[in-house]
Every structure is written in C-alpha cells, then in structure tokens.
Amino acid sequence: MAAKDGDGWTECSQGHRHWGLHGASGLLVVHHDDRGVPYVLMQKRSWWSHHGGTWGLPGGARDSHEDAVTTALREAREEAALAGDGLRVQGVYLDDHGGWAFETVIAESAELLAAVPANSESSELRWLPLPEISDRRLHPGFAATWDEIQGEIRPETIVLDVANIVGARAERGWWRDRLGAATRLLEDVSRLRLTHPVLAQWYPRVVAVVEGAARSAPAVPGIQVVGATGSGDDAIVDVVRQAKPWERVLVVTADRGLRERVHELGAETVGPKWLLSQLGG
Numbered sequence: 001m002a003a004k005d006g007d008g009w010t011e012c013s014q015g016h017r018h019w020g021l022h023g024a025s026g027l028l029v030v031h032h033d034d035r036g037v038p039y040v041l042m043q044k045r046s047w048w049s050h051h052g053g054t055w056g057l058p059g060g061a062r063d064s065h066e067d068a069v070t071t072a073l074r075e076a077r078e079e080a081a082l083a084g085d086g087l088r089v090q091g092v093y094l095d096d097h098g099g100w101a102f103e104t105v106i107a108e109s110a111e112l113l114a115a116v117p118a119n120s121e122s123s124e125l126r127w128l129p130l131p132e133i134s135d136r137r138l139h140p141g142f143a144a145t146w147d148e149i150q151g152e153i154r155p156e157t158i159v160l161d162v163a164n165i166v167g168a169r170a171e172r173g174w175w176r177d178r179l180g181a182a183t184r185l186l187e188d189v190s191r192l193r194l195t196h197p198v199l200a201q202w203y204p205r206v207v208a209v210v211e212g213a214a215r216s217a218p219a220v221p222g223i224q225v226v227g228a229t230g231s232g233d234d235a236i237v238d239v240v241r242q243a244k245p246w247e248r249v250l251v252v253t254a255d256r257g258l259r260e261r262v263h264e265l266g267a268e269t270v271g272p273k274w275l276l277s278q279l280g281g
Contacts, residue, residue, distance in 0.1 A: 003063060004061075004063065005021075005022075005063050005064050006020050006021050006022045006023075006024075006061035006062050006063045006064060006066075007019075007020075007021070007061050008020075008021045008061070010099075010100055011099075011100075012097035012098050012099045012100035013097065013098030013099045013100075014097050014098055016097060016100075018097070018100045018102075019050060019060070019061055020060070020061035020062055020100070020102075021061065022061070022062045022063065022064050023061075023062045023068075023100055023101045023102065023103065024059060024060055024061050024062055024071070024101075024102050024103075025059055025060075025062055025068040025069075025071040025072045025075070025092075025102065025103040025104070025105055026056065026057035026058060026059025026060075026072055026075065026102070026103075026104055026105070026142075027041075027057060027058050027059060027072035027073060027075065027076040027082075027105050027107060028040060028041075028057050028104050028105065028106045028107065028149065028153065029041040029076070029082070029087060029107050029108075029109050029113070030106065030107070030108060030109065030153045030154075031108075031109045031110070031111060031112050031113075031127070032154070032155075032244065032246050036244070036245055036246035037129050037130065038129070038130045038153055038154070038246075039112060039127040039128065039129055039130070040127070040128055040130065040133060040153070041057075041058075041080070041082075041109075041113070041115055041125065041126075041127055042055050042056070042057070042125070042126055042127075042128050042133065042136070043055065043056055043057060043058045043079065043080065043122050043124075043125050044122065044123050044124040044125070044126070045121065045122065045123065045139065046120055046121055046122060046123045047123070048120075049121055051139050051140060053123075053137065054137050054138055054139040054140070054142075055128075055133075055136040055137060055138050055139065055142070056138065056139030056141070056142040057104065057142060058072075058075050058076040058079040058080045058082070058122070058125075059071075059072060059075045059076075059079075059102075060075040060078075060079070060121075062103075068092050068103035068105055068201075069089055069092065069105050071103075072103075072104075072105035072107075073087075073105075077118075078118060078119060079117070079118055079119055079121050079122050080115040080116070080117070080118055080122065080125050081114075081115065081116055081118040082113060082115050086109060086110060086111070086113065087107040087108065087109055088107060088108045088109075088155075089105060089106070089107045089203055090106045090107060090108055090152075090153075090155060090156065090202075090203055090204070091105075091106050091152065091196065091199035091200075091201055091202045091203055091204075092104065092105050092106070092199060092200050092201035093106065093145065093148070093149050093152065093198065093199055093200065094200035095141070095144070095145050102141060103200070104145065104149055106149070106152065106153055106199075108155050112127050115127075130150065130153075133146070133150075134146070148198060151198070152198050152199055154246050154247060154248055155205070155244070155246075155247045155248070156202075156204040156205070156247070156248045156249075156250065157204060157205040157206075157207060157243060157247060157248070157249050157250070158194075158204050158205070158206050158207070158249075158250050158251075158252065159207045159208075159209065159236055159239050159240060159249060159250070159251045159252065159262075159267075160189070160206065160207065160208040160209065160252050160275070161209060161232065161233075161236055161251065161252060161253035161255060161258065161272075162182050162185060162186070162208050162209060162210045162211075162214060162217075162232075163178075163182075163210070163211055163212065163214065163232055164252075164253045164254055164255055164258075164272060165185060165252060165253075165272040165275060165276070166178065166181045166182055166185055166214075168254060168271075168272035168273070168276060169181070169185065169272070169276055171184070178212065178213040178214045179213055179214045179216060179217060181214070182210050182214035182217045183214075183217050183218065183220075186208055186217060186220040186223055186225065187220055188279050189206065189208070189220075189223065189275070189279070190220045190221055190222045190223055192278055192279060194278060195278060204250075205224070206222060206223045206224065207223070207224045207226060207239050208220075208223050208224070208225050208226065209226045209228055209232055209235045209236045209239065210225060210226070210227055210228065210232070211227075211228040211231070211232030211235070212232070215227040215228060215229075226239060233255065233257070233258045233261070236251060236253070236258060236262065237258075237261050237262060237265070240262045240265045240267045241265055243267075245266075248268070249262070249265075249266070249267040249268065250267065250268050250269070250270060251267050251268070251269045251270075252269070252270055252271070252272060252274065252275050253269060253271070253272070254271045254272055
C-alpha cells in the first residue's frame with residue numbers, strides 16, 4: 001500500500017481506457033438554496049488533461065487502501081482545496097464498466113463552500129444551478145450518468161415508527177420488555193446497510209421515534225432517537241413537518257392513520273416489512 005499506487009492507465013472489459021488502476025471516484029457536492037434550487041460544485045478540466053476543457057467533478061484514481069468516499073474527499077481537497085468538514089455523504093453511485101468502475105460520492109453541503117483550483121488539473125471551479133449543468137460541455141463519463149444521478153441528489157430522511165416496527169417484528173416476549181425490543185431494533189438498524197434502487201451505497205438520515213415504555217431508548221450511532229413526550233404518531237408528524245420542502249422523507253409504518261397524515265405533508269411511506277426483510281426478518 002502506498003499513496004498514489006492507483007495512478008496509471010487501465011482498460012475495462014468494454015475496451016475503454018481509464019485512469020485509475022483500482023478504479024476512480026469523484027465528489028458531487030450539492031447545496032440547496034432557500035428556494036430549494038440545487039447547486040452542484042463543478043470542475044472545468046485543464047486543457048492538457050484527459051477530456052480537457054470539459055466540465056465534471058473533482059476526482060481521480062483510487063489508491064489500493066482507499067474506499068470511494070476517502071478517495072473522493074482526498075481528490076476534492078487536492079484539486080479544489082475543499083475540506084470535508086461540513087459535508088454529509090448521502091450515497092455512492094457506481095458506474096461499473098466491467099473490471100473498472102467510477103464511483104460518484106454524493107455529499108450535501110449546508111452552504112456554497114469556497115472552492116478554487118488547488119493544482120493544475122482544474123482551470124475553473126464553479127457552483128452551477130441544476131438547470132444550467134446540461135448546457136455545459138460535459139465530461140463524457142459524467143454526461144453518461146448524469147441523467148440518473150441528478151434524481152438522487154436531494155437529501156433523504158427515513159423516519160422509523162419504532163413501536164409499529166417492533167410489533168411487526170414480533171420477537172418472543174417483546175411486549176413484556178418494549179424498551180429492550182426497541183433497543184435491539186435500533187442496534188440492528190445501525191449496523192444495516194440499507195438498499196437503494198439506484199445508489200450502490202446509501203446513507204440517509206435515520207430518525208427513530210420511540211414512545212411509552214421505550215421512550216428512554218439509548219442513543220445509537222448513526223440514528224437520531226426522538227423520545228415522544230406524548231403520542232408517537234404526533235412526534236413522527238412533527239419530524240416530517242420539520243423537513244425541508246425539497247427533502248425526501250420516507251416513514252416506515254403500517255399505521256393507516258399515520259400514513260395518511262404524513263402523506264398530506266408530502267412524505268412517502270413503506271411498511272415495516274421493507275425494513276425487516278433487510279434485517280433478515
């Protein structure tokens with residue numbers, strides 16, 4: 001293992017030449033303004049580089065010891081002087097060419113971070129509003145995947161109706177120890193890699209609402225635990241109401257009345273089986 005041991009040209013099974021012996025990744029940073037318009041930080045490649053003069057993402061070859069997120073953040077720092085502080089990774093899109101892959105790491109930024117060319121690979125860096133991106137001369141690899149990726153750049157939150165899911169899970173004796181059953185569920189979810197129809201890796205915000213005897217459930221890494229002081233349904237509705245208008249919210253519950261209430265606020269719903277099937281039952 002050594003820094004830059006991924007530098008070099010290779011060929012995929014489709015017969016295309018690619019930079020990155022172990023694959024490559026890039027960082028797609030998105031910021032939504034107060035009106036909900038997405039802005040993406042785009043890089044114009046220097047004239048001398050591969051596909052010079054085109055617009056794409058800061059990125060490059062992955063070293064053998066790195067994952068996609070580590071590579072994308074490192075390349076953004078090297079090419080755009082962009083620190084990873086303040087970014088929240090939402091997911092990874094995999095463009096697999098067979099024997100070689102480019103992974104687009106999607107990250108949310110709360111502001112339009114300052115970014116300037118930090119080495120000779122970039123001639124310009126600019127935050128572009130979503131409608132203007134397709135008007136640019138795009139890097140062919142970015143252009144080939146952009147139509148699919150752009151549908152996945154808004155932040156996503158999953159809200160768990162823990163009492164409802166625990167009931168559907170029906171562990172033996174769960175009703176006698178609701179706190180223990182809720183805690184086990186949260187711990188299992190925290191270790192789960194949730195599946196997504198488009199993204200190879202998905203990191204939504206997860207908010208778990210607990211109520212009644214389970215209200216004192218402890219904090220779990222990667223999950224925001226909300227203890228309902230009254231009705232659990234009311235607490236879930238409050239969580240949904242606090243979401244930004246452009247944010248996708250998915251509520252996991254089988255409660256028909258709750259589903260109707262959150263649908264009125266623009267949220268989507270799935271039943272507990274969606275989650276429990278990924279947990280193995």
